[in-house]
Amino acid sequence: MTEQDRLLTLKKIILDKLNFDLGQYKESYIERRVNTRINLTHTGNLHEYIKLLEKDQAELMNLMDSLTVNVTKFFRNIETFETLEKDIIPKIIKNKNNSSRDIIKVWSAGCSSGEELYTLTILFLEALEKSGKQYKLLVQGTDIDRKSLTKARIGRYRSENVKSIRKDLLEKYFENDGTYYHVKPHVKEHVKINHLDLSSDFDRLSITYELILCRNVVIYFNKDVKQALFMKFYNMLQKDGFLVLGKNESITGDALCHLENVNISERVYKKTLHGKITD
Ligand SMILES: C[S@@+](CC[C@H](N)C(=O)[O-])C[C@H]1O[C@@H](n2cnc3c(N)ncnc32)[C@H](O)[C@@H]1O
Structure with missing residues (x-):
């Protein structure tokens, strides 16, 4: 053999x-x-x-x-989150219809133990508060690794894991019991966490998102799986929606024609065509 x-x-x-x-x-x-x-x-x-x-x-x-390497951290690659905070999130809020029934939908694809998911939720809650808008917020987290998903659902982190969170945000969004920092319930109520294999056929997720983060996940995928996934992301983005990849990742294949790179260093792409593309 x-x-x-x-x-x-x-x-x-x-x-x-x-x-x-x-x-x-x-x-x-x-x-x-x-x-x-x-x-x-x-x-x-x-x-x-x-x-x-x-x-x-x-x-x-x-x-x-x-x-399924699970390494992650809050505000991982801080410049990416600064771009989201200063540029992308305000645009997403501005593009909404002004109706308080409007929902902002965000997806952390490959969310690991939840740090990226909660970082995003906190940044959106901060921005919504600043804007005075009453939009609802849904932050979806998915991963293939069930152990990580359990940690994400619990939302409990050791002090060494929350060092990268600004002190004011830590106090506002976490409860400290002396040993652990717990994500507060009012943050968790915006979050939904599900098991999902990104290499599978996941059309059952039929909603569309304003923002998808898929960082440090596709780096291990083969070319075909990666390119098929980028097209799925394209189809699952709303008009003018954004996709953010990891610092060492970039879009390849057909999706490149439909997702414009709007921030090269932070790997931010914007949906440029609006129709659903099936193959
Ligand atoms: C290195 S972590 C990245 C976590 C987070 N996105 C970040 O950048 O900090 C990669 C995650 O991708 C997940 N993953 C790997 N293969 C996957 C697949 N086929 N479907 C969904 N998640 C997958 C792993 O379980 C792991 O939690």
Whole structure:
């Protein structure tokens, strides 16, 4: 059996046992992650590692954790959030109809343990307060990793994790119990958190958003999955809606014709055409 066949066997085990399709990831990325697990488990090679995976549920979960890297933080890449705060969010609020029934809908795609999601919610609540507008706010968070989603739903963070939050915002939007900082209920009431695999067919999310953040997620996806996802994002954006990618990511493929790069360094794109594009 070649190493390529072994990798296929490993992918099949993950699909059968965890219903997780590794086809979305770049081969080089999978190999790097698997090699790290081979070293950490002292199995020595892929053949022995597969034998371990077949009988050890905990190692399956370790590999899954290693593949879906969950690193995140509040106000990660602060300049991106400054751009959102000063430029993008005010535009989104200004573009609304002025009816208090209007809902601003925002999506953190690949939200991990919630830091990005709550950062966004706080910035929108601040901007709405400043503008005096009564719009409703919905911030949707999705991720493939259920453990991270549970953390996001709980919304409880250690003091070292909230260091990047401005003191006034920390006091206003979090409750400190001496050990943890808890996101206040009035923030959580704007937030909805769901499991979603971005590489799957997720047309069931039929609402459209003013702003989608998908940062530090697609970097691991293969070209086809990435390009299909960008088109889905395009279709799920409202007229004049914005998409923000991670600092090292950019749009490729057909979506490039319909999403104009309005801030190159912060990877902010704006929807330029309004029709739904199906293929
Ligand atoms: C590095 S974190 C980024 C978190 C946050 N967006 C940020 O930039 O701070 C990447 C997240 O993408 C999620 N992820 C990876 N593959 C995914 C997929 N196919 N569908 C949905 N989420 C995925 C991981 O579980 C992880 O929580």
